[in-house]
Structures are given as structure tokens and as C-alpha cells.
Amino acid sequence: xxxxxxxxxxxxxxxxxxxxxxxxxxxxxxxxxxxxxxxxxxxxxxxxxxxxxxxxxxxxxxxxxxxxxxxxxxxxxxxxxxxxxxxxxxxxxxxxxxxxxxxxxxxxxxxxxxxxxxxxxxxxxxxxxxxxxxxxxxxxxxxxxxxxxxxxxxxxxxxxxxxxxxxxxxxxxxxxxxxxxxxxxxxxxxxxxxxxxxxxxxxxxxxxxxxxxxxxxxxxxxxxxxxxxxxxxxxxxxxxxxxxxxxxxxxxxxxxxxxxxxxxxxxxxxxxxxxxxxxxxxxxxxxxxxxxxxxxxxxxxxxxxxxxxxxxxxxxxxxxxxxxxxxxxxxxxxxxxxxxxxxxxxxxx
Numbered sequence: 590x591x592x593x594x595x596x597x598x599x600x601x602x603x604x605x606x607x608x609x610x611x612x613x614x615x616x617x618x619x620x621x622x623x624x625x626x627x628x629x630x631x632x633x634x635x636x637x638x639x640x641x642x643x644x645x646x647x648x649x650x651x652x653x654x655x656x657x658x659x660x661x662x663x664x665x666x667x668x669x670x671x672x673x674x675x676x677x678x679x680x681x682x683x684x685x686x687x688x689x690x691x692x693x694x695x696x697x698x699x700x701x702x703x704x705x706x707x708x709x710x711x712x713x714x715x716x717x718x719x720x721x722x723x724x725x726x727x728x729x730x731x732x733x734x735x736x737x738x739x740x741x742x743x744x745x746x747x748x749x750x751x752x753x754x755x756x757x758x759x760x761x762x763x764x765x766x767x768x769x770x771x772x773x774x775x776x777x778x779x780x781x782x783x784x785x786x787x788x789x790x791x792x793x794x795x796x797x798x799x800x801x802x803x804x805x806x807x808x809x810x811x812x813x814x815x816x817x818x819x820x821x822x823x824x825x826x827x828x829x830x831x832x833x834x835x836x837x838x839x840x841x842x843x844x845x846x847x848x849x850x851x852x853x854x855x856x857x858x859x860x861x862x863x864x865x866x867x868x869x870x871x872x873x874x875x876x877x878x879x880x881x882x883x884x885x886x887x888x889x890x891x892x893x894x895x896x897x898x899x900x901x902x903x904x905x906x907x908x909x910x911x912x913x914x915x916x917x918x919x920x921x922x923x924x925x926x927x928x929x930x931x932x933x934x935x936x937x938x
Contacts, residue, residue: 658682666692683710733763740772749776767796771807778814787811805834809847825854829867836874845874845883852887856894865896872901 662685669692687710694703740755753776759769774789790807797803808831815824828851835844848871855864868887875883891898 655682659684661685662688729762733759733766733769736762737766737768737772740769744772744776749780752776765796767793767800767803770796771803774807775810778810781814783811783814786814801834801838802840805831805838805840805843805847808834809843812847812850821854821857825851825858825860828854832867832870832874836870841874841878842880845871845878845880848874849883849887852890865891865894868894868896869901876902 659682662682665685666688687706691703691706694700694706736755736759740752740759743749743751743755753773756769756772756776759766760773763769770789770793774786774793777783777789778786790811793807794800794804808827812824812827812831815821815827828847832844832847832851835841835847848867852864852867852871855867868891872884872887872891875881875887888898888901891901
């Protein structure tokens, strides 16, 4: 069916509509429908125009228009300052009007009034500046986070240069990015530059002083580096920094492993007092993580080292794993629902 046939059929259909019989109510209903349809279309258009993307476009248009007016006003003001040219025209901008009035007051011998006007307007612009800086700060934080992800992706592809560039760019956007400093430190450590790595890690700690996992994991990596280098003394120091932070963050299993390794190094280095203390910390963290095998191993190490372990709980007397309350409550609720369903079934029979 062609377009001409469609229009012919539509016209024929309209002929069957007897509009001459319509009364006031019918015409009012039609008018209301037309207005409603028009309002809906206008609402959809407004919704599209003022969606987030469109608001950004409107804002850019506004800022471009503002820039043009401000530049024009500035050029006029400079001509006035240079050659005394009168400001006769009136660009529609507060900046131009306020400065023009101040210049007129200066010309009339009223510098105090002019200074007061300029200071008030400068304060107003300062508020706008704070708003703009906050918006810029939020955008930079988002861009820095995107660069963190891109850097990790590059590192996973073994593209160290691209990763470093991304993380350095993140720091340019957000200078207090602890995670970017951490990644740059890890990159330096992987290249064997432990001194540079420690500098990056120290800056990361300064930016995120309460992030215990950050401290624990970076010291753990430093300890691993020293272990591969065969340097037990500095490895022990790194583990002593690492383990308490894992424990403080609630990662008791990782803390126990770090304390246990530190205790072994202490024993190798003949640190008679330090080694048992580290093993006892390991024992406590194994207990908190309900790792009975780890507790048994540490208990035996302490005993073999000649320590009195009578103050430590015996492994076979420790309570088993506690079932979390969530699962207990869930089981009770299902039991109640099952009992209710059974009663309903019996009543229906």
C-alpha cells in the first residue's frame, strides 16, 4: 500500500466523523485532550532539555556567553584606564556595571565609595570562585579515580610505563591520592627500588593515616622484598610494622601469618625475648580467626623454644566454631513458616 493510498483512506475515515453533531461538552473534551497532549509533549521536551547532559550543554552555552561579555567589558574598562575613554554604552553584565560605577565615583572624587563598591563585588566573585573550585575538585577526584583504574589495567598487561604515567597524572589531578602513591610505590618495589617505594608509601600513609590495611599490605610487600633478598633483619622490622596493622584492621588470619613469620626470624636471629612475644601474638590472632591448626603449630613452637605455655588455652578445650546468629535466626524463621504452612494445610483438609 503506497503513501497516497494511506492518505486517501485517512481522508475517507474523516468523512465518516459527523462533527456537526458535536455539542459544547464534546468540543470542550476535544480541547482538553489537545491541551493535554500538547502539555505532555512540552513536558517531554522540557525533561529532555533539562536532563543532566542537556544541563551541561546549557551551562556551557551560558559560560561561553559570559566569557564573551566579560572580555568585552574588560576591553572597554582597559580603554577607559588607558585613555580616559568614556563608558557610554551599557553591556548587560553586572561586572561592567559595577566597575563602571566605581570608575565614575573615582572620577567624581569619591574614592572611598568606589573602593567599597569594588570590595563588595570582589567578595561576591569570591563566593562564585569557591563554587567553581568545589566543582573542579569533584571532577578532578573522579578523573583521578578513572586514572587509577586505567593504571591498574596497564599494570596487569605488564605495561609499566603506561601504568606509571596514569598514576602520576592521577596525582596531578588529586595531589592527596594515597592509592596512586601506593601503586607508584609498588611499581618501584617491583623494579627493586625499595628506597623510592618507601618514599611513595610514606606519602600514602600521610594522606590516609587511618587506613590500616594500606599500611599492612605495603609493609607486607616490603617484607616480601627483603625476604627475596635474603635480609632477615630488615624483613623482621617490616613484619613488625605489618602485623599489628592487619590485626587492628580485623584481618586476624593475615596478622597471625605475619607474626608467625616474624617469630621464626626472631628465633633465627637469636632474639630470645622478641621471638616468643611475636609467637604469642600469632597465637592470639590465630585464636581470633578460629584457626586451631595455626594455634597448635604456634603452641608447639613456643614449647620447643623452651617457653612455659601453661598460660595458653589448650587446643582441645577450645569451643568449636560458633554458628553466626544470622543463620540461626534464618533457620528459626523457616521453621516457623513451615509450621504455619502445615497448620494451614491441616485446617484446609
